[in-house]
Amino acid sequence: MDGMPLPSVLSRRAAAVAVAVVTTAGVAGCASFQDQEKTAADGTFSDVPTYVYQVPSTTPQNPADDGPVATGPCVDPNPAVIATCLDSTAGLRPADEQGVTTYVAERTTGKIILSKRYGPQRAIAKVDVDASGDGGLVDFELSPTWSEDQMIFALITTPSDNRIVRIASTGxxxxxxxxxxxxxxxxxxxIAFTGPNELTVATGxxxxxxxxNDRSSLAGKIFTIDPNQSSPKPVIEASGxxxxxxxxxxxxxxRLYVADSGxxxxxxxxxxxxxxxTLWTWPDRPGLTGxxxxxxSITVSIASKKRLDVFGKPSANKPTVxxxxxxDMSKTFGAVGRLTSLGGAFQLATVNKTASNAKPVGTDDRVAIFMPKPPADDRT
Structure with a gap:
């Protein structure tokens, strides 16, 4: 099967789901670092019911609307694109079961944007961040009980540190x-929820x-915390x-995989x-981004090469990839940063506005649905 963006016809049922998601999400206001410090010792968080958010396992249908084709400077001609004209992106999550809407973080503005193709884009949350260097709003996760509490957990950079915060529906x-x-x-x-009360954090x-490599430092680690505790104790899973x-x-x-460059x-x-x-290494050290x-399969994005590498997953019979x-993304999306799963397909977010060798187009940065080629071992 050739790797190509999915074609363009979204069912009315899927559109209705997307509208419902937009309607129920509350707009959050801006909060300052001083406000964060004042609330640092406010006590324990409310209990979170035991439900684990699952990324939908079904492959999405075609990502476009049934209505008239929209026009304007932020309308991308590629029918797989579902968000446009974003500031430099970071983490992203599907916003409906088919993945035709998305939540995406703007790393440099501290906003989490809800978007669908031809639909209005809304900032459902905003947090003050220090976006110098490669910092900012780095990643986020919806609460395991998002439909009930509208809580968001985020990994952000402040002037003094990197930290995990919880953003309430009030902002x-x-x-x-x-x-x-x-x-x-x-x-x-x-960051990723790996249990109803377990948040796994991977830090640079x-x-x-x-x-x-220093076990006393939280830099360059994978660790877990219970984010509902007032002073959670990190449990280190991996270093280096x-x-x-x-x-x-x-x-x-x-199973949990991680891509890093160091x-x-x-x-x-x-x-x-x-x-x-370690399952695979890149001798040329191109810099991995998602x-x-x-x-x-497992797909790894490499922004500097404008490329995705697709591996067959390891199994009990074959423990290697x-x-x-x-x-090749150079003619479609350019430099790709983070990815998020949609069963056989995934959503990708571009970083053309900040990647060193990228050439942004008028609709960058973007989020799109993409169906990769099968891994090399699976081709017929």
Missing amino acids: SVKPVLTGIPKGSTGNLGS DAGDPGAA LGSNVALCRDSSDG AAGDRLSLVTQNSLK CATGTD SEPSSE
Whole structure:
């Protein structure tokens, strides 16, 4: 099967789902770092019911509206594009079961945007961030009970540190975990709910490889916390991560993968108990920017090369990944940052406004749905 963006016809039923999502999301206001510090010791958070958010496993249908074709400077001609004219992006999440709407973080503005193709874009949350270097609004996760509480957890950079915060539906921002080391580079990390009361956090090395290997530092680590506690204690799962750390969780079996670029090389790893198992390395060290799992594959984005590398997933019979197939993004989306899974497909977010060798187009930065080629071992 050739790798190509999905074609363009969205059913009315899917559109109705998307509208419902837009209607129920509340607009959040801006909160300051001073407000965060004042609420740092306000006590425990409310209990979160035991429900784990699952990324939909079904492949999305075609991402476009049934109505008239929209026009304007922020309308992208590619029918797979579902968000346009964004500031430089970071984490993203599907906003409906088919993935034809998206929540996407603008790293430099601190906004989380809700968007669908031809639909209005809304900032559902905003938090003050320090966006110097590669910091800012790095990643976010919807609460496991999002439909009930509209809570968002985020990994952000402030003038003094990187931290996990909780953003309420009112817009108030409350620190969950502060003091994660900050640097001029190496701030990009990732978060993912891996249990109803377990948030897995992957942090960059803050430009200090030594700190990444120091178990007393939270730089360059994968650790878990209970985000509902007032002073959660991180449990370290792995050390030695580099920069631009991206987690990708396999919803089918719960396995957690991570892509990073650092002193140990550019690598794709499987997170095992208290360690990392390297599955693939890139000798040319191109700089990895995102990853996502598919039904039978793992896709890694490489913004500097305007490329996606697609691997066959490891299994009990074959504990290694297959030789990757490559997807050239240079003529469609350019530099791709973060990815998020949609079963066989995924959403991708471009970083053309900040990637060093990218050439932004008028509708950048964008989010699009993409169906990759099968891994090399699966081609017929």
